[in-house]
Amino acid sequence: MxxxxxxxxxxxxxxxxxxxxxxxxxxxxxxxxxxxxxxxxxxxxxxxxxxxxxxxRVQEKMSSGVTSFTELTEAQGKVPSSKTVTYKVATPSLSELEKLHLKEGAKVLRMERIRYADGRPICFEVATVPYDLVANYGREEITASLYRTLEANDLQIGKAQQTISAMLASERIAEYLELKRGAAILRLRQVTFLTDGRPFEYVRTQYAANRFEFYLEK
The missing domain is CATH 1.10.10.10 (Winged helix-like DNA-binding domain superfamily/Winged helix DNA-binding domain)
Structure with missing residues (x-):
């Protein structure tokens, strides 16, 4: 509608x-x-x-290098880890079709993960990638660090388009992130591209606002 x-x-x-x-x-x-x-x-x-x-919403164009959660966490001297909530091949939604430039009939791999730093939950992430791009990779290769797996197979990560907004934690997200329901959440929606211009990832991430902040130099 x-x-x-x-x-x-x-x-x-x-x-x-x-x-x-x-x-x-x-x-x-x-x-x-x-x-x-x-x-x-x-x-x-x-x-x-x-x-x-x-x-x-009012948007400000910002530029920054694309860094995976794993790399970002390690750079701060913390140990990254993930818990996979769901992992399945599915028919893409309308927004996933649009963001990933997919054709009708295409399939996607959609996974929900809780991401941790030193065992503390930082964010809940829903990541969608074209299934034909990752069909030959094992589940552990994808869930541990998709970016490193792609780069190990000669696929280079390019630019990303990001939208950041604020919201309140739903009951489900509060449980995952060990927060009170209604706690402040930073929501990031990101489409990431390979250097050849192909969008390969559409991510919707909700960060615990008291444990994560965005910092960009312009």
């Missing part, structure tokens, strides 16, 4: 009860679908008011 223009920027969408009936799904399924769109920045919740199609 958003893609078709029935719901426009700034519009409040119907209640969960109404949408669950309209799409003939359970309230739980509907709530998870809405939360996914909130996490991707397509919808936004207004406390006490409802859920709206997101307005475009």
């Amino acid at each position: 958003i893609e078709a223009g029935k719901w426009r920027v700034g519009d409040r969408i119907p209640s969960e009860r109404v949408l669950a009936l309209e799409f003939d799904v359970s309230r739980m399924t509907l709530r998870q679908a809405v939360q996914t769109l909130v996490d991707e920045g397509i919808l936004e919740r207004h406390v006490g008011s409802g859920t709206y199609v997101s307005r475009q």
Whole structure:
């Protein structure tokens, strides 16, 4: 409905009860679908008011080198680790098709991970990559450090497009990151490209705001 223009920027969408009936799904399924769109920045919740199609935020163009979580953590003298929550080959969503420039019928590998530094949870990450790019790699090669695996196979990491915003932790994210529900979260959405211009990764990451900060030199 958003893609078709029935719901426009700034519009409040119907209640969960109404949408669950309209799409003939359970309230739980509907709530998870809405939360996914909130996490991707397509919808936004207004406390006490409802859920709206997101307005475009003010953006400042920033430049920085692309660094993996593993490299970033090690550079600060900490030990990186990950816990894989889900790992599956799936049909891409509309946003994944668009961000990764995929054709209809393509498959993606989608994985959810909790990333740690010295055993402390720092962020929850949903990473999507074209399946044909990683089909020949083992699960451990991909989940441990995708960037290092690609570079070891002569695929060079290029630029990234990033969007950073603020939000509050949902019950699920608060549990994963050992936070109180409603704690401050920094949300990063990133599309990363190879040096030949191909987008190979679409990541939606939620950082515990009291454990992580972004620093860029311009």
